[in-house]
Amino acid sequence: EWTGLNELREKYLSFFESKGHLRLQSFSLIPKDDNSLLLINSGMAPMKKYFTGEVTPPRKRVTTCQKCIRTPDIERVGITARHGTYFEMLGNFSFGDYFKHEATAWAWEFCTKVLDMPVDKLWVTIYTDDDEAFEIWTKEVGIDPSRIVRLGKEDNFWEHGSGPCGPCSEIYFDRGEQYGCGSPTCGVGCDCDRYVEFWNVVFSQFNSDGKGNYPPMEHPNIDTGMGLERLACIMQGVDNLFLVDTVQNIMKHICRIAGVKYGDDPKKDISLRVITDHIRSTTFMIGDGVMPSNEGRGYVLRRLLRRAARHGRLLGIDRTFLAEVAQTVIDENKNAYPELDEKRAMITKLIGVEEESFAKTIDQGLQLLSSYIDNSGNKVFSGADAFRLNDTYGFPIDLTKEILAERGMTVDEEEFKRLMLEQRERARAARKNAGADAWEGESDLLENVPETEFLGYGQMEASAKVL
Ligand code: ATP
Ligand code: MG
Ligand code: MG
């Protein structure tokens, strides 16, 4: 049954409220007191301290819809039907309260009773050794044993360093043969877009010491994660995440600006999906206080914006346009995330400034790259040229690498890194030599801007000037 993305979010959260969970707002994309992570990438990430017991949760049962960024998936975005660098993750959590029996039963109830998903399209995976989960899924929940697939550590054991960890069960939806890769071994766990993993139910029952010992925890936890856009994609029967109702409106806006129609040209469709994704992730990142810069989170933001700008060029858009599209991102999300509407002026201004500064040099940079690609028999782009592209034309190294990789070429990264280091040292020496203490303070300030959170418009102007 067709259900809108906003309605699906509400159905999930109120279902788990009816099971005694406390609904919390999404946490910020910027991790708090956690240096192990650049950006929040799952529902459980901002709640780690509730799991370890360092902090007492407001209730033992919590449910959230968490904004997530996963830049490691960037190369898959626009190519697969199911990956974005930005997505929302629905989750229900038990901090030492309920465990496998309830988590599995409720997950199944939500899928088959609340959402009415056809049982013959659903598959469940368990961790190889997890016979307990097998028993529960088949005997208590009542799933046909032939629809349960045992997978190894990579897919079905959740572990990050030491601390709480454990096996998991994932729920997959079979979208049908037309999405299959055609391989005779295609099935659950295949990397194609036919069997889509949409829900991960983690049974965190061990407390690993990081040395291979897994003592069981006295009060095991539950941590689940379901991609809201993936769920909507399934429920709406659309081809990919970017055709989900609210997301599609963003892509349509880009189509209008570019004067292209989605579905006419596979290459342009990739660019449309990439821009749709990147403008979503950057709008939300800025909304949470990330500022463009050359390192850390700010670099991620800058890289996403410039990558989106380049895909705009591939669509034939020869003007700045991302700030306009950000308006649609805000409109489509402001009910669930009112902070976007409150920060609308700041978000669109910052994107506009960043985009304009790149617009001045992007065409020359692209020209330089393509003349090199066309005229040189060399498969390795020199580090010096990559440095010049970065320094003079504002091309993040990842963007240069990506454009070259499209033609089977690489960059001399060693040389690039050496030149970057040299430049940093020169800048440091120059500051010392200048001897003007009055300026020293300011350049230090500007250097630090990247890692700071948004503190007000004053800082934004400061960072805009350095671009
Ligand atoms: P996949 O194997 O498809 O990359 P995953 O196993 O990495 O997914 P989990 O870490 O288990 O994903 O996250 C829980 C859920 O979040 C997934 O089941 C999926 O619904 C959703 N999800 C994960 N990565 C993405 C992404 N890049 N874009 C959209 N949704 C995602
Ligand atoms: Mg993944
Ligand atoms: Mg997976």
Ligand code: MG
């Ligand atoms: Mg998973």
